[in-house]
Amino acid sequence: MGGKLNKKLKSLLERKKGSIVEKWRKVIHSSYPPETAQFLKSQKDRFHNPIGSSIEESIWPLFDEIIGDSDPVKTKKLLDTLVRIRAVQDFTPASAVRIIFALKEIIRGEILNEVESEGLYKAYLDFESEIDRFGLLSFDVFMECREKVWEIKRNDLLKRPGLLSAGMCPSYMMKRGFKHLEKLKKGVTQH
Amino acid sequence: MAKELTPQEMLRIDLSPPTKDWMDIPTVIKPGIYCYPAKPEKVEIVGMPNGHVWSPLDDDWGLPEDWKETFLEGMRERLDKHRSFKIFMDICVRCGACADKCHFFLGSGDPKNMPVARAELLRSVYRGEFTKAGKILGRLAGGRKLTEDVLKEIWYYLFQCTECRRCSLFCPYGIDTAEVTIIGRELINLFGLNINWIQEPVANCYETGNHLGLLPHTFKQNVEFMCMDIEEFVGITIEPPFNRKGAEILFVTPSGDVFAEPGIYTLSGYLLLFEHIGLDYTWSTYASEGGNFGFFTALDMAQRLNAKIYAEAKRLGVKWILGGECGHMWRVVHQYMNTFNGPPDFLEEPVNPITGTKFENAKSAKMVHITEFTADLIKHGKLKLNPKRNEHLKVTFHDSCNPSRGMGMFEEPRYVIKNVCPNFYDMPESTIREQTFCCGSGAGLNAGENMELRLRGGLPRANAVKYVHERFGVNTLACVCAIDRAVLPASMEYWVPEVDVAGVSELVGNALVMEGEHERTVDLRGRELPQFAQESQESAESGEEVK
Numbered sequence: 001m002g003g004k005l006n007k008k009l010k011s012l013l014e015r016k017k018g019s020i021v022e023k024w025r026k027v028i029h030s031s032y033p034p035e036t037a038q039f040l041k042s043q044k045d046r047f048h049n050p051i052g053s054s055i056e057e058s059i060w061p062l063f064d065e066i067i068g069d070s071d072p073v074k075t076k077k078l079l080d081t082l083v084r085i086r087a088v089q090d091f092t093p094a095s096a097v098r099i100i101f102a103l104k105e106i107i108r109g110e111i112l113n114e115v116e117s118e119g120l121y122k123a124y125l126d127f128e129s130e131i132d133r134f135g136l137l138s139f140d141v142f143m144e145c146r147e148k149v150w151e152i153k154r155n156d157l158l159k160r161p162g163l164l165s166a167g168m169c170p171s172y173m174m175k176r177g178f179k180h181l182e183k184l185k186k187g188v189t190q191h
Numbered sequence: 192m193a194k195e196l197t198p199q200e201m202l203r204i205d206l207s208p209p210t211k212d213w214m215d216i217p218t219v220i221k222p223g224i225y226c227y228p229a230k231p232e233k234v235e236i237v238g239m240p241n242g243h244v245w246s247p248l249d250d251d252w253g254l255p256e257d258w259k260e261t262f263l264e265g266m267r268e269r270l271d272k273h274r275s276f277k278i279f280m281d282i283c284v285r286c287g288a289c290a291d292k293c294h295f296f297l298g299s300g301d302p303k304n305m306p307v308a309r310a311e312l313l314r315s316v317y318r319g320e321f322t323k324a325g326k327i328l329g330r331l332a333g334g335r336k337l338t339e340d341v342l343k344e345i346w347y348y349l350f351q352c353t354e355c356r357r358c359s360l361f362c363p364y365g366i367d368t369a370e371v372t373i374i375g376r377e378l379i380n381l382f383g384l385n386i387n388w389i390q391e392p393v394a395n396c397y398e399t400g401n402h403l404g405l406l407p408h409t410f411k412q413n414v415e416f417m418c419m420d421i422e423e424f425v426g427i428t429i430e431p432p433f434n435r436k437g438a439e440i441l442f443v444t445p446s447g448d449v450f451a452e453p454g455i456y457t458l459s460g461y462l463l464l465f466e467h468i469g470l471d472y473t474w475s476t477y478a479s480e481g482g483n484f485g486f487f488t489a490l491d492m493a494q495r496l497n498a499k500i501y502a503e504a505k506r507l508g509v510k511w512i513l514g515g516e517c518g519h520m521w522r523v524v525h526q527y528m529n530t531f532n533g534p535p536d537f538l539e540e541p542v543n544p545i546t547g548t549k550f551e552n553a554k555s556a557k558m559v560h561i562t563e564f565t566a567d568l569i570k571h572g573k574l575k576l577n578p579k580r581n582e583h584l585k586v587t588f589h590d591s592c593n594p595s596r597g598m599g600m601f602e603e604p605r606y607v608i609k610n611v612c613p614n615f616y617d618m619p620e621s622t623i624r625e626q627t628f629c630c631g632s633g634a635g636l637n638a639g640e641n642m643e644l645r646l647r648g649g650l651p652r653a654n655a656v657k658y659v660h661e662r663f664g665v666n667t668l669a670c671v672c673a674i675d676r677a678v679l680p681a682s683m684e685y686w687v688p689e690v691d692v693a694g695v696s697e698l699v700g701n702a703l704v705m706e707g708e709h710e711r712t713v714d715l716r717g718r719e720l721p722q723f724a725q726e727s728q729e730s731a732e733s734g735e736e737v738k
Contacts, residue, residue: 039291045621046654046658089299089647148684153639153640156681159452
């Protein structure tokens with residue numbers, strides 16, 4: 001995936017990896033209300049902090065994927081770990097995947113001076129495009145998760161014992177169903 | 192409450208949520224989180240007030256004019272009636288011990304789902320409307336007045352609690368937030384704000400004896416349908432007894448086992464077990480529901496729906512009652528039934544007719560859990576089992592909240608599973624037994640429209656399942672609850688799709704070596720057994736137990 005990262009820029013990013021990813025984690029935590037952000041930061045047990053631990057498990061290797069020769073399967077799995085939870089939480093699609101794009105602002109703050117002094121602007125712009133690609137990929141993952149939620153909802157609906165929940169016998173329901181179909185054909189949708 | 196976004200709001204992709212005091216952060220009711228309101232006719236059938244058509248997304252919820260007085264009067268009555276409720280309103284010091292123990296908080300990240308905060312929604316009204324300090328000082332004393340917005344917020348979060356009681360385990364004062372939810376739900380039912388996923392089963396149960404509304408002939412036919420499956424997959428004919436007077440034992444199970452997949456395979460397990468030991472028992476097409484959604488509505492409704500079990504036991508003249516795999520059913524049986532509708536002096540102390548074991552724990556209520564019963568049979572070597580049939584399964588066990596925290600049943604299911612499945616792996620200690628995480632859909636929240644909520648609530652459990660799946664290759668999540676069997680497949684499909692869900696009795700049924708059976712090449716679901724080849728009878732060992 002993506003083009004080769006400029007060597008100088010890569011070593012600069014590797015050097016700054018710790019502070020970049022820590023700031024990234026903080027930004028992701030801060031997308032939750034303050035009480036929750038505090039909790040996500042302090043609870044280290046993965047079984048008692050599934051959101052925090054999934055963030056921790058994914059952001060470090062994801063950063064390596066972004067600056068390295070990313071493996072599509074691994075990248076998608078990591079993005080899945082990060083986004084799957086957000087796809088069922090109180091986020092709009094944009095704020096769910098915004099956390100990937102936020103990386104650009106964080107990295108700019110960390111290395112822009114050196115990018116300027118080392119004359120790495122072009123390489124840096126290419127690198128930002130790479131982050132954009134990861135951001136878009138995370139939207140794919142988000143949509144797959146949402147599609148899955150709807151698929152589960154649909155299956156759940158189909159599995160419901162609707163025939164019997166109204167306490168009717170199946171043959172009566174079938175007759176009622178036929179009447180309903182006739183009404184629909186006549187354009188009467190309310191019943 | 193839910194409004195259309197303005198163009199400016201649409202463009203704002205803010206990563207920072209508001210940092211105001213919780214009382215100043217308005218609750219936005221969102222689709223995917225709430226369940227549809229109760230249908231008016233289902234409210235009226237059971238004589239509850241103000242059945243009406245309304246939507247949580249509308250501004251007008253169709254409340255009666257005197258709703259506020261009704262709520263506060265109802266609250267006053269319950270504060271007087273339930274000493275525990277009054278104490279829970281007064282003594283919380285907001286230490287935060289419970290804050291991070293709720294599966295909905297852990298899965299949603301919404302601080303109003305911290306148990307302390309959820310109870311605070313009601314507690315703030317208590318302070319603002321009932322205590323001197325709250326009336327005079329208002330917010331300074333943590334109090335607020337009951338308004339329509341406050342009511343809507345309370346309603347929204349009352350249905351984001353599954354009454355699992357995990358939080359109560361960690362409260363140094365023993366505050367049971369589930370009881371706060373129970374009372375809160377009673378209050379909103381005083382003016383018709385129940386959800387349909389609870390109300391319709393309640394109405395069905397009142398009319399037909401079970402949540403699904405199965406009429407007696409349908410109930411009977413469904414059980415017989417599973418007998419046809421057994422005939423095909425096992426090769427024996429079972430003729431289960433229904434409404435048989437003079438039977439020794441009445442068997443009652445949740446109706447989900449009779450109709451919903453994969454619960455029906457658990458039912459096949461029961462049928463095989465009873466046939467295997469020649470049990471003198473009967474099904475009832477009237478006491479055809481062990482579960483009790485009345486419990487999620489109001490305590491008196493729970494009492495009304497529960498009454499049929501003892502009444503039917505009396506009518507049929509049985510000695511005692513055996514209960515199937517269910518969750519909240521066992522909280523009601525274990526902690527309420529005896530005082531709701533008992534004591535059932537016409538019944539005898541339960542004794543296992545095959546082993547002679549007295550079930551001392553059921554001495555008073557006279558109802559025994561099927562897993563205790565099965566464990567006792569295995570312990571006494573009364574079952575002929577071939578665990579190899581379950582060899583392809585790597586099993587873990589989900590402790591359902593109520594049988595574990597509500598009645599202390601931890602070891603029996605594990606003992607049974609280990610005796611019928613060669614590969615068993617427990618999840619981490621802090622996620623099982625009394626500390627178990629809820630399935631995320633209990634207490635009547637197992638609807639489909641609130642799937643996002645269910646998936647959030649199911650995350651902590653699924654997270655632990657994922658761990659044993661990755662570490663040991665676990666592919667089966669066993670449980671002893673009908674709601675678990677109905678909802679965990681959805682949760683697994685989203686979080687850990689490689690894992691399937693099965694009832695413990697289904698696993699027992701697969702392993703049971705039945706007299707006169709043909710070679711078992713498929714399981715009770717009709718799926719081919721990968722290793723059926725040379726095992727069968729010669730490896731079947733009678734009564735050899737695993738500790």
